Amino acid sequence: LHHLDAVLYTHDHADHFNGIDDLRVFCKDRSLPVYCKEDVAQAIQSRFSYVLNGDDIAGGIPHLDLRILKPYEAVQIGDCKVLPISILHGKREIFAFRIGSFAYATDCSEVPEQSIEYFGGLDTLVVGALRYWPHPTHYSVFEAVAFARKVGAKRVFLTHLSHGLSHAGLSGELPEGFQVAYDMLHIAVGS
Structure with a gap:
């Protein structure tokens, strides 16, 4: 970089x-x-x-x-229009970001109903999936997969994995269109 x-x-x-x-x-x-x-x-x-x-x-x-x-108020950064979207990290409101048909939502435990629509029509979603079993402040693998399916993302990368998840093991278990993110992953995004 x-x-x-x-x-x-x-x-x-x-x-x-x-x-x-x-x-x-x-x-x-x-x-x-x-x-x-x-x-x-x-x-x-x-x-x-x-x-x-x-x-x-x-x-x-x-x-x-x-x-x-501010949530839901897009800003122009270079060639990209960036939209901050409110999500929850436990009880705390944090931001996910959408740029064109790409969105990044890590450390998410819940997406408020008013935010769901902003995740529609995604080609690529990067979403946190801490572990297999539920956690109070992070999606589990199953919750992340369910969220990605709910919003209809075409390609999904799971990120922010705990050390208890094996990259190779999890990769072999994911449904079609889902992958495990990795260091130095490059994803082209547009405005």
Whole structure:
């Protein structure tokens, strides 16, 4: 990866944004736009204030330009129209993102009824599937498959798997059109 136009944060849990310092390589000559919910922006300001204050005494600090998203209000990022969609991570509202006929919905335990329509007509869905049995804040494999079928996604990648799931084993068990995501997977998305 050599260039980023922007960063989209679903939520502020450590496994999703504690690597914020790794963004510095993409901020050499500019501030990197970061799109997120208000609560995520507040968490960045609280935990990583140095990425926003412009001080670069030690060097190598990412400079971020926080941009607040609201659910169901699309924003244009480069050539892509990005739609933030409310989903639930336990009782907490986080964002899934839709770009054209592609959607990304990780750490999801439920999709509110008002959000379902925004997942219709997908060619590709990336959805979290933590493990086989239910979890209070994440879809299980079976729940993720059921959600993908409900919205009619043509091609589905399961992601955010626990270490208890075997990539090879799960791959052999999935229905047609479903795959296990993997590191460095490239998916072309359009606006």
